[in-house]
Each structure stands twice: as C-alpha cells, then as structure tokens.
Amino acid sequence: MEQGLPEFGVCNLGHFVLSRFYDKENNDVLWNDLERAVRIAVRLQDNIIDYTPYFLEENKQVQLSERRVGIGSMGLGTLMIQLGLRYGSDKGNEFIDKLYKFIAKTAYEASMDYAEEKGAFPKYDYEQFIQSGFMKRLLKEFPHLKNKLKKQGIRNVTLLTQAPTGSTATYINNIPLFRKLFGGSTSGIEPYFSWEYWRAGRLGVNKQTEYIAEQYMKEHNIDNIEDLPDYFVTSMELQASDHVKVQAAIQKWTDSSISKTANCPSDFTIEQTDELYMLSYDLGLKGMTIYRDGSREAQVLATNEEDAKLESHIEAEKLKKLKESKQVENKPLIQKRPKRLYGFTDKVGFSYGDNFGRAYVTINMKDGEVWEVFVSTKIKEVSSLAKALGLMTTKLLRLGGASDNLQQAIDTLTYDQTMGTLPYAIAGILKDIQKEKFELEVKTSNNEGKKFELAECPNCGEKAYDKGNCICSACGVSKCN
Structure with a gap:
C-alpha cells in the first residue's frame, strides 16, 4: 500500500532526487541546499x-481539514555510492539516520512556520497531535519544536512518505544530462537492483546498464564488474536483514507510509522468513514486503532476458499456445441470427478532442461466443461514429476471415488508437471476455483429461448451461441471481 488514508482521504506526493544534493568537493551532502529544497x-x-x-x-472536505502531504525521496542508493558508503552497513545506516532526521526536522519546522503565516490545519489539536510515536520521538530529539508547535500549530497533519517512485526514477535516470550532472537515481529508498539487467515493459524487453557503475569503471580502468569497490552493492548481494535495517532507520523519521522491499534469494526458507519478520517486529516496522527471487512468473526486472516478463506477456504466451493446440472449427461463413440473443451492457467513458463523454456498449452472446456489438451515445458529434463502430465490430465477429475473429476485432479496434478513446474502450470489454474464455478453457483442459460439457438449462431446455459460471449462454438465466 503506497499511502494509508482515512475515509475519503487524499494525499499528494513529491520526492527529492537525493543524488542532486551530493557535494562532490567535500564528499558530503549540500545540507543548505537540501534544507531550502525541503x-x-x-x-x-x-x-x-x-x-x-x-x-x-x-x-x-477531508483534505482541506487535514492538508495531508507526503514528501519523500529517490536516489538514496546513488547518493550512498557517491559518498563511498555501503548500503545496509552500520556506518551507512548511521548516515541514513542523520539524513532523514534532518529532512523530518526541516519539514516540520517549515510546516509550523507556514501555520503561523496561513493557519494550522482545521482539525489540529495539540494534545492529540503529540501522542503519536513519531511526534514523541521528534520532540524528544528537537525539544525547541514543542514550544513552536504549541504557539503556531502546524499546517499539515502528515508530511513525510517514502513511495516506490519506480517509473519516475527510471524516467529521470534515462535523461543523459541528469546522469552526467548528478550520476543518475535509484528508485525510492532502494539500492540498485543490478549493474546490468533486463526490464520488461509495455513496449517489450530491453537491456539496461547502470550509468554510475559504467562511469566508475571507465574512470578507473576496470574491465570486470566484480572489481567494483565494496560500496557498489546491489539488492541481491545484500542480506535480507540489511534491507530491513535500512527500512527501520528511515521509518524512524517517516510519519506516514513507507515502501521498501527485502530481496531474498530463491532458496530462502520458511524458517528464514519467520526470522526476518520477527526482526522487523523487534525493530518496530509498521509493515514489510519481501520478494523471493523467482517466486513469480512475472518479473519486471531480471538478470536474464527470458525471465523479464509482465503478467500480460505471460497471458499472451499462454493464449498463443492454447490457440496453436486447438484445431480451427469449420463453421459456415454466414450464420443466421437467432430471433433472440442475450448479453449485457457496459457504460464506458471516452475522450474525443478535449472533451470527455460516456457511451453504452451492448454485447450479445451466442453459444459462449461474442455475436454482435451495439454502441450508443447521446453525444451528437460522435453518435454516428459509435453506431458505425458497433456495426463494424459485429461484421468482423461474424464475417471475419481470421482463425480468431474476436482477436481480429480487438486488433482492429486498438490499431493506431490511444488509451481513453471509444474504440479502445470497446476493445477493453472484448479483451475481458477473451480472458474469461481463456481462463475457462485452461481450467477445463487441466481437469485431468475430463471433457467440459454444458448442462441442460432448467429455463430454456438448451444444453447451454455453464454450471461453473452459473449462467446459460442461450437464454442468459443465472441461478446465482
């Protein structure tokens, strides 16, 4: 969970790129710059x-009464390498404690000053506010804040959150000028995953090499990654307990949620997992996440190309194999429409130009297959287009010349379209139906060779009742309703 919130709660998040505050001349942090930035x-x-x-x-109403914000960081792993500190070491954790204590103290002082200028958040109550474990720790470390808090109040109910920042950090790390000036950035409070790795994304799988390691090797004439200094450490080289200790050091100075993963090797045992959770409990962690290498088929980052996959990649591979294993049935090219069909109607949102509208998409089924699609909307500018889309999709489903007309319709609707358009929304509904069909076929094909059969429907008498999903594909009746 990225942010724990009350009912109807809201929190906007922002993050410092810590490698931006590295003082190369003194091998330290630019503390004055960091204070100003906070x-x-x-x-x-x-x-x-x-x-x-x-x-x-x-x-x-909730947000204006609390004024909840979440300021965090990314690039911690990069900054520690720049400082020559090994992530997860005792010396490294001493620095982390100093860094995040400084950020917490500065953020709270700033919020108190802004409360004097603009007023405290409406629900502020001094006696209740100082009861949290975080506030007791902060006021004990910085006693002068207590009088300030009593006198001025505070502008925001929470101030600090450590979010994953995976996509943001990846984007920043891919900007050549930023890498050149500041060395790049790790995501959130994590170390580097690996110096060379494969990343799975919507556009495929690509190999990435970390700039900071590449540059160090060039500057010091190093040919082998294994010869990098001890403080060049990756997530899988650390002990799982090192990850937990880093989280404990940062959580100590974080008043809200924190995202951190304890990476474990593939042979990590149940007993070791138990020990890790007990260590987390003893260190006072609010919660923790562990990832055992290879425990899931889908893995966004991997040291091998074949292991880097998204869930969608795996589903596509399974669907392709299933299609290849099935014989294409010889159906007549044109089938007469039955007098009555049953289906469902979805309400979808879509964008057109700078505007946003809604449409109703009706899908009618026959023998478990999508038979026809109707699209209607009250928006005059696109109503003709909506009707044409429904007609075109129906023609593709009934008269398409592909071995899989449903996939042909999906491909046609999504071709050259962006997410949020009406064709894309219709394709999304068809994809859901395709996925449900695929999961049903996989389930029945793995049922120890037993053939999946539809039962006789108690309502219409057709042999079209799916007991597993509790619905008749002929008349639409469902006992579950």
Whole structure:
C-alpha cells in the first residue's frame, strides 16, 4: 500500500532526487541546499491542496481539514555510492539516520512556520497531535519544536512518505544530462537492483546498464564488474536483514507510509522468513514486503532476458499456445441470427478532442461466443461514429476471415488508437471476455483429461448451461441471481 488514508482521504506526493544534493568537493551532502529544497517542497505540496480540482466533495472536505502531504525521496542508493558508503552497513545506516532526521526536522519546522503565516490545519489539536510515536520521538530529539508547535500549530497533519517512485526514477535516470550532472537515481529508498539487467515493459524487453557503475569503471580502468569497490552493492548481494535495517532507520523519521522491499534469494526458507519478520517486529516496522527471487512468473526486472516478463506477456504466451493446440472449427461463413440473443451492457467513458463523454456498449452472446456489438451515445458529434463502430465490430465477429475473429476485432479496434478513446474502450470489454474464455478453457483442459460439457438449462431446455459460471449462454438465466 503506497499511502494509508482515512475515509475519503487524499494525499499528494513529491520526492527529492537525493543524488542532486551530493557535494562532490567535500564528499558530503549540500545540507543548505537540501534544507531550502525541503522548505520549498512543503510550501509547494501545501499549495497543491488548494489548486486541486477534486472529483468528490467528500475528498475536498477531508483534505482541506487535514492538508495531508507526503514528501519523500529517490536516489538514496546513488547518493550512498557517491559518498563511498555501503548500503545496509552500520556506518551507512548511521548516515541514513542523520539524513532523514534532518529532512523530518526541516519539514516540520517549515510546516509550523507556514501555520503561523496561513493557519494550522482545521482539525489540529495539540494534545492529540503529540501522542503519536513519531511526534514523541521528534520532540524528544528537537525539544525547541514543542514550544513552536504549541504557539503556531502546524499546517499539515502528515508530511513525510517514502513511495516506490519506480517509473519516475527510471524516467529521470534515462535523461543523459541528469546522469552526467548528478550520476543518475535509484528508485525510492532502494539500492540498485543490478549493474546490468533486463526490464520488461509495455513496449517489450530491453537491456539496461547502470550509468554510475559504467562511469566508475571507465574512470578507473576496470574491465570486470566484480572489481567494483565494496560500496557498489546491489539488492541481491545484500542480506535480507540489511534491507530491513535500512527500512527501520528511515521509518524512524517517516510519519506516514513507507515502501521498501527485502530481496531474498530463491532458496530462502520458511524458517528464514519467520526470522526476518520477527526482526522487523523487534525493530518496530509498521509493515514489510519481501520478494523471493523467482517466486513469480512475472518479473519486471531480471538478470536474464527470458525471465523479464509482465503478467500480460505471460497471458499472451499462454493464449498463443492454447490457440496453436486447438484445431480451427469449420463453421459456415454466414450464420443466421437467432430471433433472440442475450448479453449485457457496459457504460464506458471516452475522450474525443478535449472533451470527455460516456457511451453504452451492448454485447450479445451466442453459444459462449461474442455475436454482435451495439454502441450508443447521446453525444451528437460522435453518435454516428459509435453506431458505425458497433456495426463494424459485429461484421468482423461474424464475417471475419481470421482463425480468431474476436482477436481480429480487438486488433482492429486498438490499431493506431490511444488509451481513453471509444474504440479502445470497446476493445477493453472484448479483451475481458477473451480472458474469461481463456481462463475457462485452461481450467477445463487441466481437469485431468475430463471433457467440459454444458448442462441442460432448467429455463430454456438448451444444453447451454455453464454450471461453473452459473449462467446459460442461450437464454442468459443465472441461478446465482
């Protein structure tokens, strides 16, 4: 969970790129720059609360009464390598404690100052506010904040969150100028995954090499990654307990949610997992996530190309194999439409130009197959297009010349379309039906060779009743309803 929230709660998140604050000349942190950035971040995130167009009035009321923000970081792994500190070591954790304590203290001082300027958040109550474990720790470490808090109050109910920032950090790390100036950025509070790895994405699988290791090897005439210094450490080279200790050091100075993964080798045992959770409990962690290498088929990052896969890649592979193993049935090219068909209607949202609209998509089924599609909308500018889309899709489903007309219709609707358009929305519904059919076929094909058979429907008498899914594909009756 990225952020724990109350009912109708809202939180806007922002993150520092810590490698940006590396002081190369003194091999330290640019503490003055970081302090200024934290204070600006608190004001920026607080202003966003007032400028946000809330979809629900309940969200607006809750957020304006709490003014909840979540300021975090990315690039911790990069900064520690720049400083020559090994991630997960005792010395490294001492620095982490110092760094995040500084950020917490600065953020809270800033929020108190803004409360004096603009007012405390409406639900602020001093006696209740200082009861949390975090506030007791902060006020014990910085006693001068207590009088400030009593006198001025505080602008925001929470200020600090450590989110995963995977996509954002990947984007930043792929900007050549940023890498050149600041060395790149790891995601969230994580170390580097590997110096060379394969990343699975929507556009396929591509190989990536970490810039910071590549540059160090060039500058020091190193040919082998194994010869990098000890502080060049990756997530899988660390002990799982090292990950937990880093989380404990950062969580100590985080008032809200925190995202951190303890990477474990593929042979990590149940007993070792139990020990890891007990260590987490003893260190006072709010929660923890472990990932045992190879425990899932889908793995976004992998050291081998063949292991880097998304869930969608795996589903596509299974669907392809299933299609190849099945013989294409010889059906007559044109089949007469029955007098009565049953189906369902979905309400979908879509964009057209700079506007947003809604349409109703009706899907009628016959013998478990999609038979026809009707699309209607009250928006005059696109109503003709909607009807034409429904007609075109129906023609493809009934008269298409492919071995899989459903897939042909999906491919045609999504071709050269972006997410959010009406054709893409219709294709999404067809994909859901395709997936349900595929899961049913896989389930029945793995049923120890037993042939899947439809039962006689108690309503219409047709042999079209699917007991497993509790519905008749002929008349649409369902006992579950």
